[in-house]
Amino acid sequence: MIPLNPEIDRKLRMGLIGGGGAAFIGKVHAISATLDNRARLCAGALSSDPQRAKDSASIFGIHEDRAYENVQQLIESELQLDAKDRIDFVSIATPNHTHAEIAQTALKAGFHVICDKPMTNKVEDARELVKTVEQTGKIFALTHNYTGYPMIRQAREIIEAGEIGDILAIRATYLQGWLTTLDESVTASRGTWKSDPVKAGSGSLGDIGTHAYNLLRFVTGLNVNQLAATTESFHPTRRLDDYGLIQLRMDNGALGIITYSQMSHGRLNDFTLEIDGTAGALTWNQEDPNRLVMQRQGAATEIMHRHPAGAYMHELARLATRIPGGHPEGFYEAFANIYRAAYDDIAKNIANGFNPGINTLYPNVYDGLEGVRLIERVQASSEGNNAWLDF
Ligand code: SOE
16 A cells, blocks of 8 residues: 655645646646545646636646636745645646746745656756755656656666676667647647747657657666767658657767657657667567566576566566556556655655755656756757767
């Protein structure tokens, strides 16, 4: 049984910002945030359109009194409530260009923040956010949700334990196909704003390339020293990148490559991470997330299933599961694992001012800055004809 925020012995109170439009991710936040019964969605500023913000509240079960027309109103009104009713944190599921300002306002008003990726559109804004998190001492989590999968955590533990030796090479391949068309009936659930350079900041690079980068750092524990990248916009009328190749030289000398695409026909959310070490190799795929494959020279291929009772399961992986092996867990549960780890820290912070520092199980503001720096460096390298740049 998962304890209910033992340090504070109550549910956390959530405010959702965004989510009222056609994009699916706001609903994913609402469902994942409450999956373990450790939080309640109490308030929302659900759209930049004030009427839609109010009208969407019933879908999320938010009382009309706490369905606000905009973020400012949400913050001001919640601050006026009794502390025992007021929200503890906000989740930001709005277009990229609005993240920085909303997160700044919420943190300075005393709320913890859970934010969708990429964290900001500009590196300066990401650095400012790091400062504000440090100054306010509030918890900040970024929903790079793929780090929440149990078998990803298993891969991380296997590498940490030295079971595949030193890492030599990393291949992260993230392929989708929905941008082969710009038809809004297809792209609406992903967010039509994603084709607007001002709102999105970058194209598929920020949307999925940053997931690949965050995941490979999380699993290997390595950082990037240098990169060389080429991005393309293959769609005839699209103004932002929809395909890219990013070569990486890691800080231990390993070579990495990220290929990301939203232009590959028929690919849905085909995200594969492969890691070669001196003693073995690992492969994981997001569309078959309950399995992790390990290979060693001359030995039979090992397929590890997500199975909480399996003796081979590392603790970190086991703790990320909810139901017995063979009962598939997926996207919501992994997303909820980011929330669960953030809740552990938020509850401790409320109880005793706990400050998690730079290493957290959930992606934090420092990981967010890394992602925004990746975007900036990749764009610079691509503009410089695939030049190798220090990271
Ligand atoms: C894009 O298609 C998208 O919805 C991303 O925006 C999400 O971050 C990713 O998890 C799934 O794909």
